[in-house]
Amino acid sequence: MAALVVLLLALACTGGLYAVFAPASKAQADETAQSLAIDEGKKLFSVGCASCHGTGGQGTSDGPSLVGVGSAAVDFQVGTGRMPAQQPGAQVPKKKVIYTQAEIDQLAAYVSSLGAGPSVPTKAEYGPDGADIAKGGELFRTNCAQCHNFVGKGGALTHGKFAPDLSGVAPKHIYEAMQTGPQNMPSFPDTTMTQQNKKDIIAYLNAVNGDNTESPGGLELGGLGPVSEGLFAWIFGLGALIAVAVWVAARTAKAKKS
Amino acid sequence: MSSQDIPEENLPAEHSAGHNEHGAVTVADDKNPFADPGLPPHEHRVQDIDERAAKRSERVVAMLFTVSMLATVGFIASYVAIPHDKSIFVFPIGHINALNFALGLTLGLALFAIGAGAVHWARTLMSDEEIADERHPIEAPPEVKAKVMADFKQGAKESALGRRKLIRNTMFGALALFPLSGVMLLRDLGPLPGTKLRHTLWSKGKLLVNVNTNEPLRASDVAVGSLTFAKPEGLEETDENFQTEIAKAALMIVRLQPENIKDKQELDWSYQGIVAYSKICTHVGCPISLYEQQTHHVLCPCHQSTFDLSDGARVIFGPAGHALPQLRIGVNDQGYLEALGDFEEPVGPAFWERG
Numbered sequence: 019m020a021a022l023v024v025l026l027l028a029l030a031c032t033g034g035l036y037a038v039f040a041p042a043s044k045a046q047a048d049e050t051a052q053s054l055a056i057d058e059g060k061k062l063f064s065v066g067c068a069s070c071h072g073t074g075g076q077g078t079s080d081g082p083s084l085v086g087v088g089s090a091a092v093d094f095q096v097g098t099g100r101m102p103a104q105q106p107g108a109q110v111p112k113k114k115v116i117y118t119q120a121e122i123d124q125l126a127a128y129v130s131s132l133g134a135g136p137s138v139p140t141k142a143e144y145g146p147d148g149a150d151i152a153k154g155g156e157l158f159r160t161n162c163a164q165c166h167n168f169v170g171k172g173g174a175l176t177h178g179k180f181a182p183d184l185s186g187v188a189p190k191h192i193y194e195a196m197q198t199g200p201q202n203m204p205s206f207p208d209t210t211m212t213q214q215n216k217k218d219i220i221a222y223l224n225a226v227n228g229d230n231t232e233s234p235g236g237l238e239l240g241g242l243g244p245v246s247e248g249l250f251a252w253i254f255g256l257g258a259l260i261a262v263a264v265w266v267a268a269r270t271a272k273a274k275k276s
Numbered sequence: 277m278s279s280q281d282i283p284e285e286n287l288p289a290e291h292s293a294g295h296n297e298h299g300a301v302t303v304a305d306d307k308n309p310f311a312d313p314g315l316p317p318h319e320h321r322v323q324d325i326d327e328r329a330a331k332r333s334e335r336v337v338a339m340l341f342t343v344s345m346l347a348t349v350g351f352i353a354s355y356v357a358i359p360h361d362k363s364i365f366v367f368p369i370g371h372i373n374a375l376n377f378a379l380g381l382t383l384g385l386a387l388f389a390i391g392a393g394a395v396h397w398a399r400t401l402m403s404d405e406e407i408a409d410e411r412h413p414i415e416a417p418p419e420v421k422a423k424v425m426a427d428f429k430q431g432a433k434e435s436a437l438g439r440r441k442l443i444r445n446t447m448f449g450a451l452a453l454f455p456l457s458g459v460m461l462l463r464d465l466g467p468l469p470g471t472k473l474r475h476t477l478w479s480k481g482k483l484l485v486n487v488n489t490n491e492p493l494r495a496s497d498v499a500v501g502s503l504t505f506a507k508p509e510g511l512e513e514t515d516e517n518f519q520t521e522i523a524k525a526a527l528m529i530v531r532l533q534p535e536n537i538k539d540k541q542e543l544d545w546s547y548q549g550i551v552a553y554s555k556i557c558t559h560v561g562c563p564i565s566l567y568e569q570q571t572h573h574v575l576c577p578c579h580q581s582t583f584d585l586s587d588g589a590r591v592i593f594g595p596a597g598h599a600l601p602q603l604r605i606g607v608n609d610q611g612y613l614e615a616l617g618d619f620e621e622p623v624g625p626a627f628w629e630r631g
């Protein structure tokens with residue numbers, strides 16, 4: 019009798035444990051969370067985005083289709099405050115972020131459910147571990163510097179468009195921008211610029227244009243190099259000297275002022 | 277300070293008359309129609325009149341020189357004391373090297389204080405009495421001229437140049453030939469480039485190698501809206517002639533939707549919307565790859581020439597004279613992008629013989 023009770027108990031325990039740890043139920047839970055996120059994202063989308071991008075994200079004359087742009091594009095555009103756009107114009111600039119990260123994730127979940135696209139990178143993909151800063155510099159000068167300037171200080175494009183300054187941009191957002199090509203920036207997909215390449219570029223930017231980057235001489239004038247610095251010295255340095263000389267000579271030292 | 281500057285003797289009211297150098301020196305007459313007004317009456321400075329003001333100026337000058345001394349001591353001290361890799365934050369300059377900042381500040385202050393002290397000294401304490409100094413005649417006196425001419429004749433006679441014709445003629449020969457070596461060096465400006473400006477490394481069957489990965493590009497790697505740079509297969513960065521060759525062969529690859537390509541030849545020379553264009557601006561040869569993926573415009577950063585990649589890279593703005601040359605591409609049987617020949621026209625800026 020005692021043996022039977024022990025057996026039953028053991029069976030019940032095993033069954034209970036199985037029910038708790040079963041992979042199927044976990045997947046189900048994840049799926050539920052995911053579909054919940056999609057539902058929440060759809061609600062946010064209908065309120066904040068559908069007027070330009072269409073009720074199903076199919077795009078209208080005011081905004082492009084979001085089918086297949088992926089969660090990385092949503093995380094970049096909404097996470098840097100570019101979306102929702104304030105007004106039409108040459109370029110949508112970055113501004114104060116409107117949504118919380120949780121809401122951005124829900125929006126991203128909804129948009130990525132419309133069609134497969136690049137997903138939000140993980141910290142391992144954009145983090146500094148294993149990055150080669152020198153190689154990143156080479157890659158940056160080949161692929162990015164033509165618009166963003168040698169150390170990522172940004173530059174002008176046509177008709178009021180511009181390549182923004184990259185100082186203070188989160189590594190995740192830089193990664194997403196390279197992957198998705200927001201607005202007029204071309205994309206640099208993993209097939210032509212590997213994940214390691216992107217990581218190197220981010221490490222380079224952090225080294226030359228990060229929050230704690232030292233500028234040994236100070237006042238680097240946009241990192242444009244010796245030409246702009248020399249011109250500044252000639253115009254403003256010599257100009258100041260001439261102004262001082264004129265001022266000294268113009269002031270009379272005589273006792274009787276004329 | 278001269279005795280003239282003693283304040284009691286030089287009060288403006290007392291001295292206005294009696295100094296001949298002030299006031300009119302000559303008057304106009306028939307021979308000289310212009311009167312020489314001479315120097316205006318001399319005006320004194322506070323420091324000339326008031327000894328206390330002079331003392332004050334003296335102290336200011338001495339203080340400036342002392343500041344300079346202290347700054348120099350500060351320069352030496354910062355050189356010794358501040359480690360060369362220390363970084364500090366200075367508003368509004370940002371994170372800068374502490375040693376550079378300290379050295380620049382002290383050195384600048386030391387020099388500035390010397391200059392400011394000297395200027396203040398000269399303006400307030402040194403004599404500012406106007407002095408007229410007549411120019412001496414430019415012509416030499418007759419006896420000096422006669423001496424020089426005599427010396428020259430003597431020298432010419434002693435060199436015997438007129439008598440020893442062999443020396444004279446060979447000297448003329450040597451002097452006449454010598455400049456030829458300079459003329460000869462102009463040959464180094466050549467030789468003419470020949471057909472080098474018309475050909476690049478691209479030829480039929482050469483694979484397009486991605487410069488990021490150094491691997492050949494597949495057509496499926498290139499996404500719509502992406503930008504990739506390619507070099508010809510076989511050209512390595514370690515090659516001796518890499519710079520010369522990549523300067524002509526550099527390629528930018530973008531993919532458009534085939535229905536967005538307006539130019540028929542561009543569509544024919546593309547592969548499923550993948551187009552390969554020379555990266556060298558046709559104006560003065562700047563690398564040009566400021567590609568806007570929504571407008572398909574490429575902007576040159578040097579002089580703002582703008583090319584429309586969806587319409588045969590025709591010039592839509594700026595000083596460039598030619599469309600960007602397009603490279604005809606296709607895929608080989610393994611799916612890799614390959615060139616179907618060289619560029620049909622010279623890449624880069626125009627030149628005289630280009631026609």
